[in-house]
Amino acid sequence: MRNPGEVHVERLIIHVIDPHRSNFVLSQREVPLVEGDRLTHFFAEHIRNSLRDPMARAAAFTTAEQTTSEICKAMLDGQLDLIGGSRLLAERLCDVIKSRRNISPGVLVVCYYTDSSQPAITRYLGLLKMDLLEVFRNYVEYDEATGERYVRPKLENDILPTEQERLQKCAFIRPFNSQPIEFNMMMLDRQTRSMEDVGVAKFFIESFLGAEPQYDDYERTRRAYRALVPWYDQVSKEVSPDIADHVHQAIGLAVNSPAISIPAFLEPLPIKIEQKNKLYEHLEKQKLVDNEFTIDPYFGSKLVRKRYFQGSHNFRLEVSSEEYSQIVHKVEPPASDGTCDYYRIEIRTRDWKEIIKP
Structure with missing residues (x-):
């Protein structure tokens, strides 16, 4: 419908x-x-x-x-x-x-x-x-x-x-x-x-x-993805870049798959059990962990088509998921010793110009 x-x-x-x-x-x-x-x-x-x-x-x-x-x-x-x-x-x-x-x-x-x-x-x-x-x-x-x-x-x-x-x-x-x-x-x-x-x-x-x-397939897909993105953002700050990439790829595969089981999705991820439990407990409150549920195919593919980021001073970045690794080359978090209190992000683009707001 x-x-x-x-x-x-x-x-x-x-x-x-x-x-x-x-x-x-x-x-x-x-x-x-x-x-x-x-x-x-x-x-x-x-x-x-x-x-x-x-x-x-x-x-x-x-x-x-x-x-x-x-x-x-x-x-x-x-x-x-x-x-x-x-x-x-x-x-x-x-x-x-x-x-x-x-x-x-x-x-x-x-x-x-x-x-x-x-x-x-x-x-x-x-x-x-x-x-x-x-x-x-x-x-x-x-x-x-x-x-x-x-x-x-x-x-x-x-x-x-x-x-x-x-x-x-x-x-x-x-x-x-x-x-x-x-x-x-x-x-x-x-x-x-x-x-x-x-x-x-x-x-x-x-x-x-x-x-x-x-809940229909669309609503379950929407709620699961709205939980997965902030959860991944937190996990990515606690693990190595390689593990963060692994988790992000797993999310993309899950949202593009015909169906998802949250326990089966979490089980093979190389992260701490405490990190897994945070997502599990959040989705459990929304009754999305007991059974496998179908992913809305149109909506699921649309959700992972792009990645969105927000920084201080309302800085925003929108980038195609397929081209992310070509554009965002390096992300360095603030230094743990306090010598640098901001993220350093290296963006590679063949074009850069100021434009009128769309």
């Missing part, structure tokens, strides 16, 4: 949710979509960009009855149609917003979409909470034949976010019988900065969705 191919929005409906101003407009029919028009492209791009957003997290429903979970399952199974199911979801979100005046109003967009990279899955369900300007009457239209009311946004630059801007809150749910079983959806809540954050930002995932974040 995280790296979609071409996204195609098949059906879509929008409801206005502003209970604090008694503005609650439930659409009676879907938005008429035309293949290739700007509206279809707008939502398809938002879905694709949101799934690729680094802040997107896997999540799973925590309750199953009389909840968003039950509604979404019925919609994906075909037991509840888009209009009826989306209206129930809008009513649930309206109740949540009523209880918290600090939650901004907006619209709930509910859609079915497909992903060309997952042809075996016939459709996904998308839930997008979007903000609009206050004058919602401009968006309410009526079907000429049936008189049914529906909300259709006019895509003006100052009304809805552009395709380049990022949605604040959305969830993309797969059929409940699809694999893997650890999570049901990808969820993006840009007000929630980490999986441990608390506060108003959690109304979307907890109060509305009734879900909680889970």
Whole structure:
């Protein structure tokens, strides 16, 4: 789900949710979509960009009855149609917003979409909470034949976010019988900065969705690498340059491998048991040491593509991992006897010039 191919929005409906101003407009029919028009492209791009957003997290429903979970399952199974199911979801979100005046109003967009990279899955369900300007009457239209009311946004630059801007809150749910079983959806809540954050930002995932974040391959890879880099930085200061290079190469191989077991990774390293235990204990708290876990192949290769360094006075160095040994020739730490209190680094480059900040 995280790296979609071409996204195609098949059906879509929008409801206005502003209970604090008694503005609650439930659409009676879907938005008429035309293949290739700007509206279809707008939502398809938002879905694709949101799934690729680094802040997107896997999540799973925590309750199953009389909840968003039950509604979404019925919609994906075909037991509840888009209009009826989306209206129930809008009513649930309206109740949540009523209880918290600090939650901004907006619209709930509910859609079915497909992903060309997952042809075996016939459709996904998308839930997008979007903000609009206050004058919602401009968006309410009526079907000429049936008189049914529906909300259709006019895509003006100052009304809805552009395709380049990022949605604040959305969830993309797969059929409940699809694999893997650890999570049901990808969820993006840009007000929630980490999986441990608390506060108003959690109304979307907890109060509305009734879900909680889970680890997928991407998240496990991200957390492992964020622990490995500072751990290596400390170890490299305590061992010889040859051993430091050995450990760094082991990290690169591990992150580029199909899967990693932390105990198996640590066991052959020629470092002290105390140094190994520091990494083990840190990852144990994040439940990453009990079992081997799969490395996200795209993300893993991206992580080790470059190396980043920071020194005093905000000095920074970014260098390709493959070219590091050709550019950074020597690193001498501060002298233990106190005669030199700074690092001496020899950089070899065939070009050196001052440039305008990128």
